[in-house]
Amino acid sequence: MASGPADHVLPPDAEPFASGRDADVYSVDDDWVLRRYRNGYPVRDEADFMRWVAKYDYPVPAVRDVNGPDMVIQRLTGPTLADAALAGDIGPVALGRMHADLHRRLHAIPAPSGTPGKVVVHGDLHPENVILTPDGPMVIDWRNAEEGTPEFDVAMTAIIFAQVALDPVWAELSPLLREALSSYLAHSIDPTSGLEAALTARGANITLTPEELALLPAQAALIRTHLPT
Secondary structure, eight states: OOOSOGGGSSOTTOOOSEEOSSEEEEEOSSSEEEEEETTOOOOHHHHHHHHHHHTTTOSOOOEEEEETTEEEEEOOOSOBHHHHHHTTSSOHHHHHHHHHHHHHHHHTSBOTTOOTTOEEEOSOOSGGGEEEETTEEEEOOOTTOEEEOHHHHHHHHHHHHHHHHHOGGGGGGHHHHHHHHHHHHHTSOOOHHHHHHHHHHHHTOTTSOHHHHHTHHHHHHHHHHHSOO
């Protein structure tokens, strides 16, 4: 699905305007940005999933070019859901419901392979991967997208919510995150059957620090205490 050498779009001295754990984002023009993995990770599968869910009108940036670790995608304007929550522009209950709704819409999309019981899962849906654009929330960072079960995907998001809620660095935000987690789980399917697999996958994430990995058992316990009865 490559449509040109995306890595030639940028001048050699280009500087990113945004960076994540493993990727940098560069400006191309007013309509497009280039997202590049620093370790050379290929983006073809990620782009294929983005294009697939876009066919079902899921809110995802348009993909223009793909080449190796580079993907030119639609430029989005607006704060992340995390920034909006920190600014007090959206409350924890609404934040949790928004995530549940985004997952519900995503899990209604069949797996590209057509495998019964499988759907498209994002695998990393959290407030920093949702952009609040003038046209509504848009979901970014599809590196972990795959075919799987809704329970696994819901469990993975719950794990990420619980991680931040338990991280001492974010202690002041813990009550907000716990309330958002409770809201998210209350409006989602029961993730219990996917929780162990999600914990295993999270534990294999090489971008997590030893301190973050050490929180996994406590995250699982917190999730279980917030499951609807």
